[in-house]
Amino acid sequence: MRLRFNFAFGLALALLVVVAALCAGWIAPYDPIFDADLMNSEMPPSWEHWLGTDAQGRDVFSRVLYGARVSLTVGLVSQLINSFIGTALGVSAGYFGGWWDDLVNGLTNVMLAIPSLVFALAIMAVLGPGLPSLLIALGLTNWSWTCRIARSSTLSLKNQGFVLAARSAGFGDTSIMRTQILPNILGPVLVIATLGIGGAVLAEAALSFLGVGIRPPQPSWGNMLTDARDLIRTAPWASVFPGLAIFITVLGFNLLGDGLRDMLDPHMRTRKI
Amino acid sequence: MSGILPDPVLSVRNLHIGVGKRNELLHDVSFDILPGETYGLVGESGSGKSITGLSVMGLLKRPLEVTGGSIVFQGQNVLKLGSRARRRLRGDRMAMVFQEPMTALNPLATVGRQIAEMFVVHRGMGWSDARRKAVEALESVRVPSPEERARSYPHQLSGGMRQRVMVAIALACRPDLLIADEPTTALDVTVQAGVLELIAELCTAEGTAVLLVSHDLGVIASMCRRVGVMDRGRLVEEQDTRALFENPLHPYTRGLLAARPRLGSRTLAGRSRLTELDKVVTSEERGRDAPTLTTPRGLRLEATA
Amino acid sequence: MSPPLLEIRDLNVHFPLARQWLFGPKRTLRAVQGVNLTLNEGECLSIVGESGCGKSTTALTVMGLQEPASGEILFQGKPLTGPRAPTRKDRARIAQMVFQDPYASLNPRQTIGRMLSSQLSLHGIARGSEAADRVADMLTRVGLTPDHAERYPHEFSGGQRQRIGIARALMLAPKILVLDEPVSALDVSIQAQIINLLMDLQETLGLSYIMISHDLSVVEHVSDRVAVMYFGRVVEEGDWHSIFSRPTHPYTRRLIGSVPDPDAILTGARGLPNAAPVPGTARFSPDISLRPDPDEEPEPSELIRIGRSHRVRLAQ
Numbered sequence: 013m014r015l016r017f018n019f020a021f022g023l024a025l026a027l028l029v030v031v032a033a034l035c036a037g038w039i040a041p042y043d044p045i046f047d048a049d050l051m052n053s054e055m056p057p058s059w060e061h062w063l064g065t066d067a068q069g070r071d072v073f074s075r076v077l078y079g080a081r082v083s084l085t086v087g088l089v090s091q092l093i094n095s096f097i098g099t100a101l102g103v104s105a106g107y108f109g110g111w112w113d114d115l116v117n118g119l120t121n122v123m124l125a126i127p128s129l130v131f132a133l134a135i136m137a138v139l140g141p142g143l144p145s146l147l148i149a150l151g152l153t154n155w156s157w158t159c160r161i162a163r164s165s166t167l168s169l170k171n172q173g174f175v176l177a178a179r180s181a182g183f184g185d186t187s188i189m190r191t192q193i194l195p196n197i198l199g200p201v202l203v204i205a206t207l208g209i210g211g212a213v214l215a216e217a218a219l220s221f222l223g224v225g226i227r228p229p230q231p232s233w234g235n236m237l238t239d240a241r242d243l244i245r246t247a248p249w250a251s252v253f254p255g256l257a258i259f260i261t262v263l264g265f266n267l268l269g270d271g272l273r274d275m276l277d278p279h280m281r282t283r284k285i
Numbered sequence: 286m287s288g289i290l291p292d293p294v295l296s297v298r299n300l301h302i303g304v305g306k307r308n309e310l311l312h313d314v315s316f317d318i319l320p321g322e323t324y325g326l327v328g329e330s331g332s333g334k335s336i337t338g339l340s341v342m343g344l345l346k347r348p349l350e351v352t353g354g355s356i357v358f359q360g361q362n363v364l365k366l367g368s369r370a371r372r373r374l375r376g377d378r379m380a381m382v383f384q385e386p387m388t389a390l391n392p393l394a395t396v397g398r399q400i401a402e403m404f405v406v407h408r409g410m411g412w413s414d415a416r417r418k419a420v421e422a423l424e425s426v427r428v429p430s431p432e433e434r435a436r437s438y439p440h441q442l443s444g445g446m447r448q449r450v451m452v453a454i455a456l457a458c459r460p461d462l463l464i465a466d467e468p469t470t471a472l473d474v475t476v477q478a479g480v481l482e483l484i485a486e487l488c489t490a491e492g493t494a495v496l497l498v499s500h501d502l503g504v505i506a507s508m509c510r511r512v513g514v515m516d517r518g519r520l521v522e523e524q525d526t527r528a529l530f531e532n533p534l535h536p537y538t539r540g541l542l543a544a545r546p547r548l549g550s551r552t553l554a555g556r557s558r559l560t561e562l563d564k565v566v567t568s569e570e571r572g573r574d575a576p577t578l579t580t581p582r583g584l585r586l587e588a589t590a
Numbered sequence: 591m592s593p594p595l596l597e598i599r600d601l602n603v604h605f606p607l608a609r610q611w612l613f614g615p616k617r618t619l620r621a622v623q624g625v626n627l628t629l630n631e632g633e634c635l636s637i638v639g640e641s642g643c644g645k646s647t648t649a650l651t652v653m654g655l656q657e658p659a660s661g662e663i664l665f666q667g668k669p670l671t672g673p674r675a676p677t678r679k680d681r682a683r684i685a686q687m688v689f690q691d692p693y694a695s696l697n698p699r700q701t702i703g704r705m706l707s708s709q710l711s712l713h714g715i716a717r718g719s720e721a722a723d724r725v726a727d728m729l730t731r732v733g734l735t736p737d738h739a740e741r742y743p744h745e746f747s748g749g750q751r752q753r754i755g756i757a758r759a760l761m762l763a764p765k766i767l768v769l770d771e772p773v774s775a776l777d778v779s780i781q782a783q784i785i786n787l788l789m790d791l792q793e794t795l796g797l798s799y800i801m802i803s804h805d806l807s808v809v810e811h812v813s814d815r816v817a818v819m820y821f822g823r824v825v826e827e828g829d830w831h832s833i834f835s836r837p838t839h840p841y842t843r844r845l846i847g848s849v850p851d852p853d854a855i856l857t858g859a860r861g862l863p864n865a866a867p868v869p870g871t872a873r874f875s876p877d878i879s880l881r882p883d884p885d886e887e888p889e890p891s892e893l894i895r896i897g898r899s900h901r902v903r904l905a906q
Contacts (some may be wrong), residue, residue: 095637172694172695173689173690173691173694173695173696173755174694174695174696174697174700174705176650176653176655176687176756177686177687177689177695177755177759179654179655180653180654180655180681180682180685180687181679181682181686181709181712181758181761181762182677182678182679182680182681182682182709182712182713182762183678183708183712184678187712191697191700191708192697192700195697195700196697196698196699227742238659290751306816316663329777329778329779330748330777358780366831407640425736442640473640473641473804474640474804474806474845474848474849475640475844475848476640477848477850478847478848478850482849492872500777500778501850502778502852503849503851503852503855504850505852506850506852506855506856507855508848526856527856530852530853530856531856539900540779541778542778544778544779544781545778545781545782545787545807546807546808546810546811547807547808547851547852547853548806548807548834548846548849548851548853549810549851549853549854550810550811550835551810551811551830551834553831556789556811556812558786558790559781559782559785559786559811560782561779561782561783561786562778562782563779
């Protein structure tokens with residue numbers, strides 16, 4: 013039952029992060045931006061500041077909690093956009109075939125060939141830093157796997173009896189894609205999206221670390237790491253805890269995604285004889 | 286005292302298969318196969334005929350396991366053998382042909398190599414000798430231009446040719462028992478005839494006994510002298526094939542024979558309804574021993590042993 | 591004289607094949623070559639042949655699920671293909687299909703009731719409780735019960751699923767059912783039930799069937815007329831009795847002769863009935879001792895009448 017354990021553990025970690033993000037306002041003992049106390053900067057973890065303070069004397073614990081909001085928003089929203097784009101392109105390409113399929117395929121291959129972080133960096137450079145542009149940049153650059161899976165599943169589904177029957181009954185193509193094909197590919201799409209959340213959280217951290225993500229006073233795990241870069245010797249807690257938060261989030265969603273995949277895998281299901 | 290009948294090559298006694306002791310899928314199945322004999326197991330899906338064949342080969346997939354009984358092959362109970370000894374038996378003394386040759390063959394190796402492998406593994410031959418033998422084996426299953434075909438990959442062959450290759454692999458080491466599980470179900474009917482003929486001919490020539498598992502009474506009738514009928518995990522009837530068709534004893538067998546339209550049976554008077562199985566045999570009667578079974582199975586052999 | 595219910599005229603269906611090398615010539619597979627068939631009202635026409643002979647492609651073309659390369663299909667004299675073809679929706683009232691694999695032919699994520707009633711609402715036939723009544727009625731007709739409408743496909747056995755597939759095909763009251771190997775994936779005991787159901791429905795609803803099958807004993811049992819296809823062409827065609835009592839084309843003879851028939855095997859009487867006489871100099875086409883290449887133009891040949899309703903393909 014290792015499988016179930018991994019899934020449950022992943023779910024627990026993911027829930028922990030979600031709860032932290034939702035309840036940051038109640039849990040956080042200090043304001044993440046304005047409670048700066050230069051007198052108490054770079055304090056090690058103590059009863060007053062559980063995870064210590066950073067260079068400006070802000071409470072690391074509070075900032076990590078508020079950072080969860082940014083990370084989760086980025087992770088969930090960007091994956092939602094990715095899944096939507098990938099599914100729409102993949103299903104329509106697989107269903108209609110022909111030049112549209114060739115086009116989508118080509119586009120997917122191009123997307124896979126460009127490192128998505130570099131692509132996102134380019135988009136951020138055009139749009140400028142900030143949460144909305146971050147969501148767009150990460151939402152537009154990671155749909156290729158979803159697209160591929162959606163396309164190949166559609167290809168195998170579209171010649172199955174129930175799709176042919178729906179065509180014979182006179183249903184339109186959009187209706188068939190929505191009612192016959194989509195429900196049957198949501199499982200794998202959901203798995204990819206869940207696995208992608210971890211990647212998006214990492215990408216957010218990377219972009220913010222590079223200074224093109226979330227703008228500084230606003231706490232995000234990425235820019236917390238940037239700020240703490242110079243303190244790595246004097247105040248390691250300022251970088252260790254945001255790093256740990258990233259680690260927990262990525263691990264949690266990856267385990268969750270793996271577990272989902274195993275549960276949705278037809279080979280794992282017992283077939284009724 | 287030893288009778289006229291030779292010792293059976295395979296003797297299955299009170300075999301039980303299940304998922305643990307609780308969920309039993311095969312209940313108390315016993316039958317014997319004599320050397321060189323072709324014995325048929327016929328039944329519908331879920332009757333237990335395939336897992337019977339797999340258990341003899343030792344290829345049951347978890348969580349299925351043998352929960353009772355014995356499988357005596359050439360005098361030794363294979364259920365008592367270790368996994369290594371069992372593996373050495375497989376492919377050498379007993380071999381199997383599966384329904385779907387495309388999935389049973391390795392798509393990334395030439396068929397010549399896959400046949401040659403049998404000689405290397407079980408006969409300790411060198412690869413060059415084994416390859417030569419592989420071409421001979423392909424020739425024996427009447428694959429045209431065997432030299433060339435030995436260099437083909439499975440996907441380059443037609444379904445019938447692939448199944449011939451499977452037969453060549455199975456019979457490579459001249460096993461004493463061949464288990465053929467629906468060997469022609471995936472094939473076209475004209476191709477089926479050729480493959481069945483081939484199996485019959487090669488096995489007769491080498492004296493290989495065959496356990497033929499099939500849902501098709503026609504295939505069973507054309508191949509086997511004796512046949513066991515399985516239903517709901519039990520062997521409900523065993524008879525000589527001719528007797529089975531002329532005088533089926535178990536109501537299920539009667540239902541099975543009646544349900545199938547026979548070629549040439551339609552009259553000019555018009556279409557008639559087919560006899561549905563549940564009109565012939567009630568659910569309570571199914572999966573039980575035939576009430577009128579005259580020759581208890583296995584007894585004939587035990588009496589002479 | 592009124593036109594037949596369905597007429598297939600000189601149907602050709604081609605599939606593009608991959609080029610043999612990068613700049614090689616374009617290749618096409620001629621899956622169906624010059625097929626002419628008619629289906630009369632209330633009749634069961636069976637198309638038999640082995641995998642790849644074009645019988646399923648012909649059926650898909652009749653359903654409008656495959657575009658023909660040339661030729662036409664007429665329903666009561668009106669074209670079903672080409673520029674004057676009816677819309678997908680109009681066509682749905684003419685012909686419906688029952689599929690071979692009862693497992694792959696039902697959407698696992700849709701309840702049976704929803705699957706059946708959505709057709710009614712799409713065509714504006716019935717909605718809400720009226721649609722539910724019709725669904726219940728149809729389920730009863732195919733031997734299921736109304737409460738089955740609430741369930742999902744995985745809750746049913748193979749035979750029950752095939753009944754559901756038949757119910758789905760009948761919801762719009764089509765004139766023609768195309769049956770693609772309707773029983774070959776089922777157990778013998780279930781086959782009899784489904785065949786009986788299909789025969790009963792044909793009589794009570796006045797349906798016409800096109801049955802695609804490789805199972806000759808089933809074909810003999812239920813068909814009125816039989817067409818034998820071999821590598822894309824019809825090689826012999828006639829009423830069921832002519833085909834089974836006087837199989838004439840060598841391929842038909844081989845097909846019937848290959849059926850492992852327990853009676854014939856056990857009685858030792860394994861003879862085929864005699865072939866019908868053909869004109870002295872005629873040669874059968876194609877020559878079945880050679881394997882025809884389906885991506886090449888076939889030799890000229892014609893279906894020649896050799897009996898009242900019995901035709902066989904001979905070389906010209």
